[in-house]
Amino acid sequence: MPGTREPPAVLVVSRLDDVTADVVIEKLNDRAVPVFRLDPGDFPAAVSVSAFLGAGGLGGSLHTSTRRVDLQQVRSVYWRRPSPYGAPEGLPEEDAHWCVDQARYGLGGILGALPGAHYVNHPWRNRDAEYKPAQLAVAARCGLAVPATLVTNDPDRARRFAKDHGPVVYKPVRNTAYRGGGTRALTVWIEEVDPSEIGVGVAGTIHMFQQRLDKVADVRLTVVGGQQFAVRIDGAPGLDWRRDYEALSYTVMETPPSVAEGVRAYLHAFGLVFGAFDFGLDAHGRWWLFECNPNGQWAWFPDRITDRIAVALADRLQQPGHRHDH
Structure with missing residues (x-):
């Protein structure tokens, strides 16, 4: 008409x-x-x-x-x-x-x-939630377990941290494009670092060192509003499971109530609707937060997992007034 x-x-x-x-x-x-x-x-x-x-x-x-x-x-x-x-x-x-x-x-x-x-999410909320030091600080305030972490450009302080909290790993504070002087893009992986390997180059910019968790598995927790989709990831050949997706196996699991509550508080603190949380699971069943990507990937999961997340997102986008947050 x-x-x-x-x-x-x-x-x-x-x-x-x-x-x-x-x-x-x-x-x-x-x-x-x-x-x-x-x-x-x-x-x-x-x-x-x-x-x-x-x-x-x-x-x-x-x-x-x-x-x-x-x-x-x-x-x-x-x-x-x-x-x-x-x-x-x-x-x-x-x-x-x-x-x-x-x-x-x-x-x-x-x-x-x-x-x-x-x-x-709102793009400005995504931007605010991408800073890893802020992520860990907010996570700790929300009651989530966070490994001991040092963010520094002081080589001496980094070596002392590695000796006091070792073994430790190095992580980039942001996954940005890096070519290392060549034309091919390189990925900076999470790697274990010995105190003797920490040199003066640390002074050139901020570096993040974190106590290595003695984990038995990884957990990816994808959250859409009030719905939480936890997946245990086994089979990682090293510290960083992103290195070999073909080796991984996935098991749907429940989120412990204390973690679920902490995650809800975390999302509220940053004004987020969606978040992709990476946890390490230790032998005692405790979940340790490594990071939250406010705009993380999830469609690589098997269809039985991907479909549930896609439905939750479609529900949220189709009916913003009925957000299934309970």
Whole structure:
């Protein structure tokens, strides 16, 4: 009918090759829920935006080559893994930097202020929750067990910590792209460190050292609102289970009540709806928190596990007012 507004849509903010987002979009499509997918990295080449701000708040629309969405008709936002903001090709470097910043704070500011939209998660809450020292500090306040950890650029202090709390492991405080002087991207793995291996290079930047947990298994706890999906991970050939997914086996398990309570408090402290928590399980059955990725992956699990998480996310995005938090 003329003048009829389109039904509320779910805005999925991610790059095209995000298979995790694909799983959730498939669930929403099965329910005939309108989905508008957007990669901010396609702006301005393939995305246009017009936002109006005034007494009525924020209004306007987003357009791609094939779709349009009314900014006031976005019921929820699934913020996944968007590409970096870009600039038109051929611009001088300084002009390109300026355009990227304008896009980040302009389009990014619009996407972060959609009226009435429910975010999973809000991108600014994701950003705040990515700092590992803050994660561990908040986790300890929320009653979660945290291994002894030192964050420092003092080589002497690092060596003393390694002697006093050894064995210890080194962890990067952020998993950023690293090429090591070559063209191939490298991964910095979690590694055990002997005090004798800690040299003056530590002074060059912040390093994180942590007491190595004598663990019997790992646990990935994926949380969607009030729903917690705990999976025990066995078979890791070393300290870092990400090194060999083919060797891993997965067992669904229950979250201990004290951990479940601590995790809820943690998410509340950071304003998160979703979190992917990594724990180590010791021989006494105690869960030790290593980190929480506020936008972590989960679609690599077997289908029986992935499907439950995808359904929980689709429920949350489809019906923001019925969030299944009890």
